[in-house]
Amino acid sequence: MTTMESRAARLMEQADILAGYSESRNELTRAYLTPQHRAAHDQLAVWMQQAGLETWQDSAGNQWGRKVAADPTLPVLILGSHSDTVINAGRYDGNLGVLLAIETLALLRDETFPFHIDVVAFADEEGTRFDTTLIGSAAVAGCFKPEWLDVADAQGITMAQAMRDFGLDPALAGSDARQPEETLAYLEVHIEQGPVLEAENLPVGVVTGIAGAKRFQCQLRGEAGHAGTVPVNYRHDALCGAAEMISCIEAFARQHEIVATVGKCEVMPGAVNVIPDDVRFTIDIRSLSQSQLERCTQVLFSRLENIAHQRQLQLDYENIYQAPAVLCDEKLQQLWASAVETVTRKPPHFLPSGAGHDALAMAELTDVGMLFVRCEKGISHHPAEQVLTEDVQVALDCLVTMVKGFAPGAGQ
Numbered sequence: 065m066t067t068m069e070s071r072a073a074r075l076m077e078q079a080d081i082l083a084g085y086s087e088s089r090n091e092l093t094r095a096y097l098t099p100q101h102r103a104a105h106d107q108l109a110v111w112m113q114q115a116g117l118e119t120w121q122d123s124a125g126n127q128w129g130r131k132v133a134a135d136p137t138l139p140v141l142i143l144g145s146h147s148d149t150v151i152n153a154g155r156y157d158g159n160l161g162v163l164l165a166i167e168t169l170a171l172l173r174d175e176t177f178p179f180h181i182d183v184v185a186f187a188d189e190e191g192t193r194f195d196t197t198l199i200g201s202a203a204v205a206g207c208f209k210p211e212w213l214d215v216a217d218a219q220g221i222t223m224a225q226a227m228r229d230f231g232l233d234p235a236l237a238g239s240d241a242r243q244p245e246e247t248l249a250y251l252e253v254h255i256e257q258g259p260v261l262e263a264e265n266l267p268v269g270v271v272t273g274i275a276g277a278k279r280f281q282c283q284l285r286g287e288a289g290h291a292g293t294v295p296v297n298y299r300h301d302a303l304c305g306a307a308e309m310i311s312c313i314e315a316f317a318r319q320h321e322i323v324a325t326v327g328k329c330e331v332m333p334g335a336v337n338v339i340p341d342d343v344r345f346t347i348d349i350r351s352l353s354q355s356q357l358e359r360c361t362q363v364l365f366s367r368l369e370n371i372a373h374q375r376q377l378q379l380d381y382e383n384i385y386q387a388p389a390v391l392c393d394e395k396l397q398q399l400w401a402s403a404v405e406t407v408t409r410k411p412p413h414f415l416p417s418g419a420g421h422d423a424l425a426m427a428e429l430t431d432v433g434m435l436f437v438r439c440e441k442g443i444s445h446h447p448a449e450q451v452l453t454e455d456v457q458v459a460l461d462c463l464v465t466m467v468k469g470f471a472p473g474a475g476q
């Protein structure tokens with residue numbers, strides 16, 4: 065076994081150990097500011113120390129490890145991902161990126177760099193416990209919002225209280241945010257959570273950016289009536305209108321190379337013999353191009369309004385969420401690409417991320433660069449999430465190559 069092979073095998077074992085820190089025995093759930101968060105971070109700190117890193121916890125409960133450069137005034141390259149999970153999660157989402165970063169610095173233990181290298185395990189990316197995501201990375205990037213402290217979890221415990229219970233001072237949350245001038249870049253390796261790399265038969269791919277997203281809550285109102293007595297031509301069936309709209313959304317997404325999804329749909333009154341008069345549904349629209357996202361949203365809603373008009377239905381919609389598109393730094397993409405080419409001896413494959421990541425928040429602070437690792441059938445946020453040890457080995461080799469090839473200024 066080569067060093068890389070045995071390191072990758074060890075990393076897979078570490079992922080299994082981490083998966084044991086869960087709120088329930090039969091499935092993996094690890095939310096922010098819970099005893100499992102504490103236990104997982106204590107374990108990560110041990111592995112960080114074994115890799116020769118100096119460790120600490122920050123004001124938001126993120127776990128850090130630093131490969132210290134000789135001169136304390138030197139800037140910092142940050143590697144990492146998140147350690148929290150969704151409910152009934154897989155064991156590689158986020159956690160794989162943290163373990164790869166630690167292992168990379170273990171492999172580079174005897175090398176010196178003209179900058180500090182930090183590994184971070186962000187304590188909240190998924191937003192499983194509180195109604196907001198990216199809490200850990202937002203605190204580091206300087207965009208932690210104090211109003212989040214008042215948000216309560218399902219048990220009615222506010223984030224402020226949960227922080228106190230965890231041993232943190234909520235008044236200090238985000239106070240130790242990093243400064244742009246002391247930060248060189250943020251690099252993250254993450255599972256793809258999609259089927260593209262598997263279809264391309266590639267272990268890893270270079271991420272071009274994270275798609276921007278908009279979510280809407282829509283309500284379509286018509287007229288209820290007796291399913292037997294109202295002739296079809298006299299009806300204002302809200303569900304038939306919604307069905308036409310959903311087909312329109314799918315066709316529109318296909319034509320305009322965006323993704324758009326109706327993931328939730330409620331039909332009222334919801335009786336077998338009543339014409340539906342009220343349908344509520346959500347739309348999630350994403351694109352890597354922010355201008356394309358804005359344009360498409362506008363055109364799509366004018367088409368939906370047309371459908372409503374023709375059917376004499378009333379369409380109302382509200383924008384309930386939006387996240388801007390974030391592009392990965394061009395030079396970091398090229399650096400990843402040459403690392404991938406060196407390691408795999410194949411031309412690098414570039415792909416966008418449809419899912420949000422910590423890099424979204426970290427882009428507020430510094431240049432970001434991401435590498436995706438193939439996952440089986442693209443399944444994620446599910447216990448069936450799976451990666452190959454060989455792919456983990458390739459990803460590790462790529463991250464080591466990337467860090468070795470990184471020069472201050474390359475990401476600027």
Ligand SMILES: [Zn+2]
Pocket residue numbers: 146157158189254421
């Ligand atoms: Zn993730």
